[in-house]
Amino acid sequence: MRFGVVVFPGTWSDCDFHYVISEVLKQPVKYVWHRDRNLTDLDCVVLPGGFSYGDYLRAGAVAGRSPVVEALPEFIAGGGVVLGSCNGFQILCEAGLLPGALMRNECLQYRCQSTHLLVENVETTFTRALRPGQVLTMPISHGEGKYHADPETLRTLRQQNRVVFRYATAEGKVTRAANPNGSVENIAGIVNEEGTVLGLMPHPERAAESAMGGTDGLSIFHSLLGSLVEDGTFLKR
Amino acid sequence: MKVRVLVRLKPGILDVQGAAVQRALAGLGFADVRGLRVGKLVEVDVDAASAAEARARVDEMCKRLLANTILEDYTIESETGDRLAPPGAVR
Numbered sequence: 001m002r003f004g005v006v007v008f009p010g011t012w013s014d015c016d017f018h019y020v021i022s023e024v025l026k027q028p029v030k031y032v033w034h035r036d037r038n039l040t041d042l043d044c045v046v047l048p049g050g051f052s053y054g055d056y057l058r059a060g061a062v063a064g065r066s067p068v069v070e071a072l073p074e075f076i077a078g079g080g081v082v083l084g085s086c087n088g089f090q091i092l093c094e095a096g097l098l099p100g101a102l103m104r105n106e107c108l109q110y111r112c113q114s115t116h117l118l119v120e121n122v123e124t125t126f127t128r129a130l131r132p133g134q135v136l137t138m139p140i141s142h143g144e145g146k147y148h149a150d151p152e153t154l155r156t157l158r159q160q161n162r163v164v165f166r167y168a169t170a171e172g173k174v175t176r177a178a179n180p181n182g183s184v185e186n187i188a189g190i191v192n193e194e195g196t197v198l199g200l201m202p203h204p205e206r207a208a209e210s211a212m213g214g215t216d217g218l219s220i221f222h223s224l225l226g227s228l229v230e231d232g233t234f235l236k237r
Numbered sequence: 238m239k240v241r242v243l244v245r246l247k248p249g250i251l252d253v254q255g256a257a258v259q260r261a262l263a264g265l266g267f268a269d270v271r272g273l274r275v276g277k278l279v280e281v282d283v284d285a286a287s288a289a290e291a292r293a294r295v296d297e298m299c300k301r302l303l304a305n306t307i308l309e310d311y312t313i314e315s316e317t318g319d320r321l322a323p324p325g326a327v328r
Contacts, residue, residue: 148308
């Protein structure tokens with residue numbers, strides 16, 4: 001499976017993703033510069049965390065209109081999958097590839113900590129290797145991760161089972177205390193209608209080796225690799 | 238033509254930054270502050286033949302980049318402070 005890790009000026013998790021994909025998963029991976037529109041030789045595009053373009057104007061706003069992001073709708077329509085973590089999630093929302101928006105954390109603090117994520121949908125390309133109700137442990141590291149969407153959008157997300165991860169307790173209870181940033185309905189990650197674009201605030205690439213404190217982030221990659229069928233396309237839900 | 242865009246969080250969306258600034262003001266003795274919200278000012282110098290043309294261009298810029306209309310409202314004003322946007326078109 002061919003991965004492309006997008007690098008914007010100000011991206012910081014690009015090397016971590018590259019390392020996990022090449023060294024832990026032993027998959028082919030290359031960096032994709034933000035001005036590059038050619039994604040034809042890739043199966044999965046990763047939008048990593050960081051502060052693209054300094055997060056000027058709004059987090060992910062400028063990156064959301066960059067050449068590489070403008071090329072994503074065609075890439076997705078052609079069967080490609082996109083994983084956006086942290087700033088990548090903000091960029092996907094700013095680009096309109098996922099609904100809603102991410103705002104400053106309600107606590108006003110930058111939160112860098114471990115979180116527990118309740119898995120709600122195991123029928124996406126990114127979660128096929130998981131069990132419903134499973135709890136994953138992954139770190140977050142952000143100041144603007146409070147997910148916001150209007151009531152109609154939230155209803156649609158619920159109806160279409162597109163909330164993939166919610167912040168929860170270690171036992172999988174979705175509580176206010178387990179919500180690190182004030183996200184509406186504890187939402188930590190969502191997918192597009194087809195389940196081929198995932199945006200999440202936590203960092204799967206920082207939970208990929210036991211030396212990092214856990215390997216739960218690998219489950220997303222294992223789902224991706226397991227979703228790839230022989231003809232090179234992805235199993236859709 | 239110089240145009241000023243004011244971007245602010247929609248009413249009803251919690252402005253944690255504004256709340257923090259209000260608390261800081263209260264700490265300075267300004268306990269009489271009843272509400273405070275923080276927004277953004279964007280000054281745009283646009284090449285346009287008329288005020289209407291400038292307004293239309295900047296309105297497009299707001300929709301495509303300057304404001305996130307999921308969270309924010311915007312108003313477009315001329316440099317002198319007169320509102321350029323037709324009432325109802327933008328907040």
